[in-house]
Amino acid sequence: MDVEKIYLEYHDKIFRYVREKVGLKEDAEDICSDIFLKLQKKLPEYNSNKAAMSTWVYTIARNTVIDFYRTRHDTDELSDELAGELASEYDTDSEIMDRETLSELAAALRKLTDEERAVIVLHYYDGLSLADIEKRTGLSYGQVKLRHNSGLKSMKKFLSDKPAKKGFHIVKT
Amino acid sequence: MDNTERKLKKLFDYQKFEKEPGLQELVDDVHGSLSGMRKLTDDELEYAAAGAARFSDSQLEKAGVNIKYVNGKKTYQATLSGGKSININENVAMGMYDCYNLSGGTKLTDAQLKDLIAQS
Structure with a gap:
């Protein structure tokens, strides 16, 4: 799958997910751009044996939202489970994310x-x-x-x- | 937070991305049964599709919005500096939080609130 196909398949999902997390539409659009840049960069490393495409895309989207708030030092606005991820870099729950x-x-x-x-x-x-x-x-x-x-x-x-x-x-x- | 709670939050967060239809129907049913939600008009659907922000009650209250449930329906009020409460709609409530957030935690003045109401 190339990044264009990922864009077509996941853009709406990603934008809707990010829009729910951030207050301003402009911020959501900026974050979505960052996400697709990361997807493009990381796509050559993607291994379908290690994560389903949807889970992989979601994880990058989620982490980019966390980075957005972390950069603004605005962790008060993060929900608890996203705030928890700031401290933990390793997660073993992906096996249930489908x-x-x-x-x-x-x-x-x-x-x-x-x-x-x-x-x-x-x-x-x-x-x-x-x-x-x-x-x-x-x-x-x-x-x-x-x-x-x-x-x-x-x-x-x-x-x-x-x-x-x-x-x-x-x-x- | 224990492991079950953490996993549950993660699954629900993943649902916000994946929108699995069966689970989404269940979530919408819960929301609908509590708020007495009616079927949205075409204008409201268009607004929602344009990406209307949704904030929690506690976030809105931080920005000075008073939230009450009247006959199961959510209503919003803002309090002016003289203590008078005025009814506001959801757009204004969301706008109050947006402004509060952008200003780094400062609530709107009466004049700013009136401007926001006029624009909505």
């Missing part, structure tokens, strides 16, 4: 109660604090915490039951 796992995650979430599912999505997808979720759902803080803990327990079982795929690792950029 569409199949996302589909299985959806199936696991459907087994939760409506309230557990809402708390898990609002906390881990939307990045809301439990206090924000209390305001958003009308549940008491104690109820939110209980739903979070019970939902998380089910998610732990789902993730621990996932067999690890060999050979994939996060690309360092």
Whole structure:
């Protein structure tokens, strides 16, 4: 695959992902340009045995967003999981980063109660604090915490039951 | 944050990129059921497609936006210097955060807020 094909296939995904992370459209456009420059530079090194193309592109996109905030010394604006990546350069979770796992995650979430599912999505997808979720759902803080803990327990079982795929690792950029 | 939470956050972040349809439908259902979301008009879809920014409630509150849920619907208010609260729309709320962010953490003056409302 050449960089032009990657651009055609992934440009919209990358722009939408970056746009959600940064406030200004101009910043998102600049970051997207950086991402495609990096993809062009790194494409000769890409090994499909080590990472699926989508995972590889996503990882470069994510790391470029992190670099953007790190350069501005603006880590307050980063979500917790991205802020964590500033400290860690090695990641072993790429074996679960594929569409199949996302589909299985959806199936696991459907087994939760409506309230557990809402708390898990609002906390881990939307990045809301439990206090924000209390305001958003009308549940008491104690109820939110209980739903979070019970939902998380089910998610732990789902993730621990996932067999690890060999050979994939996060690309360092 | 334990390992499960870390992996879950990573998967959901990957979903923001990959947009796997089954999981996205589930996420949209959660959002829809909580906010009483109605079907978007064509103008609103066009605006969303143009890349409207989305910020968390806590980010907006830092910028001086007051968020309330009325009958399940999210409403925004800004407080003027005299203490009077005025209703604002989502565009203005997002604009308040953009300005707050660009200025390095300074909230808008009344005059700036009125300008922003006029432009929206």
